Amino acid sequence: MLLDNHIENRVKDEILIFKILFNKKYSHMNDLIEVTQFSKVKILNTIKELERLLDTYISINEIKPNVYSLTSLCDLSCRQIQHIIYQQSNVLLALKFLVTNTDQTLNDFIDSIYISKANAYRVINSCKSFLHYIGLDTHNYKIKGDEYRIRYLISTLAFNYGIHCYEITPKDTYKVRQFICETNSFISFDFLEHSQEEYGFFEHLIMLSWIRYNPDYSLPYNEEFEELKTIFIYKMLPSYLDQLFGPHNWSKSDYDYIFLVYCSTKNPLFSNKWSEQDKIQVKEIVYRQDRVSYLVNLIEHYFGSDIVKLPDFRTGIFYLYKRYLFNLHHLIKINNYDCNVLKSDLDQEIYNRLVQVKINCEKELNIIEAVSYSELNYFTMLLTNLLRFLMPNLTLTIVSESIADHKLMKHLLYNNLSFNKFMIKEFLLGAEPISTLKNHENNILVFTKSFNFHEELKKENVIILPLNCIDTSFSSLTALLKEKEADNIFNLINKKEVDKSTLD
Template sequence: MLERFLEDDTVIAVHLLSLLFDSSHITLRCLTKRTGLSEARLRKELNSLNQELQPKVDIQINDAVVSLSPISPEMLFELKKQLYQNSEVLQVMAYLLNHRGRSVTAFCQEHYFSEPTFYRLQRQCRDFLKTVGLTVHRGQICGQEYRKRYLVAALSCRYGIDCVDFDQNSRQIVKNFVMAANPGVKPLLDKMPQAFAMFDHLVALTWLRHDQTLELPDDNFWRAVCLEKAHQRLKEMVIEKLQPQLSFELTATDHDYLYLVYLTVANELFRDDAWSMQRAAFREILQQIPEIHELTAIFASLWGKELVKTVAFKEVVNAFGLRFMGGLQNLVIDYQLGDLYENEFQVQTDQLVQKIVKQWCQQNQWSDLVDDSQIKYFAHQLMPLIEERLPATPLYIFTKSHANYAVIAQLLRQEFGNRLAISSCSYFSAEQLQKINQVSSSLILADHEFWELLAETNPNNQRFLIALDHPFLGIERLRTSLYQIRTTAYVENINEKLSILHAHEG
């Protein structure tokens, strides 16, 4: 969300770096299509980006193909934060959160811009802050403390802009707490420290901003989740594992705040069997929240109740809905919500989900400006669930014996599940061929005995030769065609749902 309010140069630089990371070699033409920039502008931006990031990376343009030297996801994360440091909007945002004893004049001199420029940037900050329930008053960001803490953490974790001194001692306290709560998480913490950076910062702000008056959400989400057993369990864990490391006594409000953090950002607490058993009950508690029920109802109106009854769907919708608890949807920035590769189908799904979320927000009188990365990640998780609800693709298997059919059918069911409607055909007749030809976009697997007999099948029906001694070759070819058929059906389904939503808007 905050990217919408940043300078174009900064946003373009970060976007280009992400695209180059996704495809280490990409044509200028493709970049032009993905960014909307002219080739001349692209060359200029790429040269500037290369100069900015040298010697850490090397960007080259050869024969209209752009290449990026290999970098790790961790390095990409650090390079993005380096680019965000150039944003004057972000620097002003940090100043409004914590002056660090500096006057406006001193701050402007430090960053080499005039005071009129400062106040223009402050207005841009105010526009963003409205979307997260905060405002600016007398040169300071004002609003509920928990919202300000999430903003502080987001600025540090995603943009590398530090408003609070998250020192080594605080890092160690959080690490000790997490390790004591779940020792098995150490390999993951060592390998992907960024994955839980937001959680680490928010926990540390319990003591780093303890002098601030803390208020918590008061909405349907919060009232529902406070009834869950995990609330008391987390409190006990905090008292046992975290409290002894602190020099002050945590209050009941502090414990509630830590529970809010636990529920809204990625963390590795509670990953034992007892938590798994509680999760089913927690899932149903969330499903009863009126706002979650409303969001679920929109999906049910488009795809039917069978989709929304699945455990996978409930988990995805609950996780997305929880981000709206306390109006945090544009402040919860997880490592997993980074840039997702965009293909045509992802873009169309994003558009559909964005319309659904906008309708949902309007129903609840919330701002319908929702962070793009939240929408993309929600859509990304929904795609396979929607695809699974599409009608099964007909597959006819022609083999000379039922035993051969059983072997092949078992292989296919293991890989494709209910995406295929499999029929056994141990004989051939003109009537049967006519029946198959009446089915559009079906697939046919046949052994040598039936191969020539099926030469007159409908061109829409794709046939594949399969041999029992080497079945995987035929299955591999079938896999490719099935993907194409399912993709086409998925796009048609999404376009149909988009048309329905457009009609409702009209």
């Protein structure tokens, strides 16, 4: 998130090391150095600081030289423990001060967190810079701007960083979950209690509609949003809200705000009530938006026309689009795709092309940080797998002098290869001329043993898998299959069907 850029480096370093240790049973120092690009001394100092800060929540032990293991001593989730680390951030505390301040001065803030005036000015200026990017401002150390944007900021601070500007009571939680359950008969209170990682942000935003009740605000006019309001959800909201909370407590602005929260976040509201026609309607609305069309054309330019026709690609674009309503993307965190997904040259190539897509979108659509680092990782994984789906199956031709060996090898390949996009053909020596094995695209020749003549086929993709020691050879074949597939994908994306001049 954009806010992460303004948080103190020390806090972010602790978060990064903690997440790695929490999510892996064992972490080797060399891996920590590679992932974080920190020195060994810095990593050790960060681990010591985490142990000091979280001594009642976790234990970190060096179980053998340079191998570390984190043990949780509590029932808190990874995100909840991260919130404890984030409490150290003066930037986050300053944002809370600006949101909740009624008549306090800067000196009151300084006294509350024990920092110097010079540091306080630096922190406040960093906050102002961030607020400017998200369409908000300050006056006399109080936040100013559209109410809906302030609410998204408040929920971001609470859900993603554990910085609570307002107390959430059990009654508030009950009200919002009652509302959700009324709209979806498949959802229960118990389910929602155990789904905070997924729906907690949505719940918090809904609660703010009464915690920060303001009868005088309204959403600015937005043509895209007005089109979305034609779907059935918007028409159903008033009756559900009036039924639960009373008919005189909600205004059109409240309905608009709650519908915006519905559209822009992950939530189970009305999930069991969508018809096929409803799904078609909302997809048509999204895909006729100019900025969506521009993005799809860019993807087509860099990756070819076939990929943008796939339903799963369109689902990914829809997933991205939700966060960009009213340009709220800086305040809506997506799933954590912070890990390194660049595991091959192909991943790196796809990532680099997506960076160019990002640069074009920022320039042409005038969007600050049009796609985040996490989104680049997400779309790298998505496009890599969609491109794999588009690839024709590779052919493994089993070359043997025995029909029995053919059958045995076929079953061994189907049962043991982790790579699954292949088909098997059989070539019985003596039954066909050797020349027919040459010049077959997407073909890998699998010999059940070494034959003198296979040198004639050295230009082909040949691998020898002796049946008497085949277990040691599957990894080599899998590597060859992946290499061949990657070559095919490179060939596909380099045959772009959209001329670059159409995008200039």
